[in-house]
Amino acid sequence: MAIVFDSISEGDALPSLTKPEITQLQLIKYAGASGDFNPIHTIPDKAREAGLEGTIVHGMLIMGILGQMVSGWAGVVNVVKFGVSFKAITRPGDILSAKGTVKRKYEENGRKFLDCALYVEDANGEIKIEGKATVLAV
Amino acid sequence: MPLDLSYKGKQIAAFTFEVDRSKIRELCAAIGDANPVFTDPQAAKKEGYADTPAPLTFASLITFCGYPGIWQSMCEMGIDIKRLLHAKEEYEYFAPIYPGDKLNAVICVDALRGGAMEMASFKTTYTRGGQPVLIARMTIIVPPATK
Numbered sequence: 001m002a003i004v005f006d007s008i009s010e011g012d013a014l015p016s017l018t019k020p021e022i023t024q025l026q027l028i029k030y031a032g033a034s035g036d037f038n039p040i041h042t043i044p045d046k047a048r049e050a051g052l053e054g055t056i057v058h059g060m061l062i063m064g065i066l067g068q069m070v071s072g073w074a075g076v077v078n079v080v081k082f083g084v085s086f087k088a089i090t091r092p093g094d095i096l097s098a099k100g101t102v103k104r105k106y107e108e109n110g111r112k113f114l115d116c117a118l119y120v121e122d123a124n125g126e127i128k129i130e131g132k133a134t135v136l137a138v
Numbered sequence: 139m140p141l142d143l144s145y146k147g148k149q150i151a152a153f154t155f156e157v158d159r160s161k162i163r164e165l166c167a168a169i170g171d172a173n174p175v176f177t178d179p180q181a182a183k184k185e186g187y188a189d190t191p192a193p194l195t196f197a198s199l200i201t202f203c204g205y206p207g208i209w210q211s212m213c214e215m216g217i218d219i220k221r222l223l224h225a226k227e228e229y230e231y232f233a234p235i236y237p238g239d240k241l242n243a244v245i246c247v248d249a250l251r252g253g254a255m256e257m258a259s260f261k262t263t264y265t266r267g268g269q270p271v272l273i274a275r276m277t278i279i280v281p282p283a284t285k
Contacts, residue, residue: 019170020170026168026170029164029167029168030168030169032164032168033161033164033165033167033168033199034165034168034198034199034202034203035199035201035202035203035206036198036202037202038209050220050221059224059227060195060198060224060227061168061169063195063227064165064168064169064171064193064194064195065169065170065171067169067171067193067194067195068169068170068171068173068193070194071171071173071193071194072171072173075185076175076176076191076192076193076194076234077186077187077191077234079194079231080230080231081228081229081230081231082194082228082229082231083226083227083228083229083275084226084227084228085225085226086223086224086225086226086227
């Protein structure tokens with residue numbers, strides 16, 4: 001399950017993940033699951049009151065998709081750091097892909113680490129979030 | 139109401155949360171992550187886990203479900219929650235989180251900046267039996283109101 005350190009070179013791409021179109025129903029499910037009931041994600045009228053054209057996707061759902069890609073690749077227990085910056089609004093109907101690259105491989109205190117640069121983009125190539133993860137390899 | 143900078147460095151909440159298997163399943167279903175390691179104890183054990191681990195962004199669920207007063211706390215700090223934008227979310231993981239874990243969480247205001255673009259950063263430390271399992275940092279910004 002864990003990534004084999006010697007099999008990785010700096011610059012290697014992580015296996016990318018393209019998700020089905022995000023739906024309004026998925027945002028309702030995500031709100032219920034996560035407990036984030038900010039209505040800008042679920043109630044179109046409330047989103048418009050907040051100055052938006054309609055509901056927008058929870059940033060944490062997009063980070064969750066990036067997390068799916070990273071944990072599917074490295075194994076959830078091997079991820080020691082994971083962080084993102086939110087860059088652009090995502091709406092229902094968008095198709096997202098999670099991608100990444102290994103930036104640096106190194107050993108520290110006898111443990112092997114891979115630093116990865118990550119992002120999620122839509123079908124037009126607009127970056128929605130970008131981030132970093134540090135994963136343990138064997 | 140302007141941001142109350144006296145909150146800088148202060149603890150705003152402490153709560154406990156018991157990790158429920160069904161919340162892990164719900165979060166994975168909402169994300170669309172079908173990896174059986176999160177839902178099937180047998181699959182998890184085959185991968186070397188004690189049980190089905192929580193996915194990487196589970197900390198956000200712990201805070202929103204374990205401390206729904208987070209929005210009210212932000213309001214009391216003078217944050218205009220109607221205008222806030224989530225700028226960053228960062229995690230450091232120390233141990234896997236499993237169903238049945240009783241976690242303690244403490245939320246502190248890590249950084250606070252007033253001015254035209256207000257910023258607040260919240261550091262939440264999650265512990266189990268006194269040992270840290272996860273540290274989360276959430277940074278929000280409040281852009282200037284449009285006239």
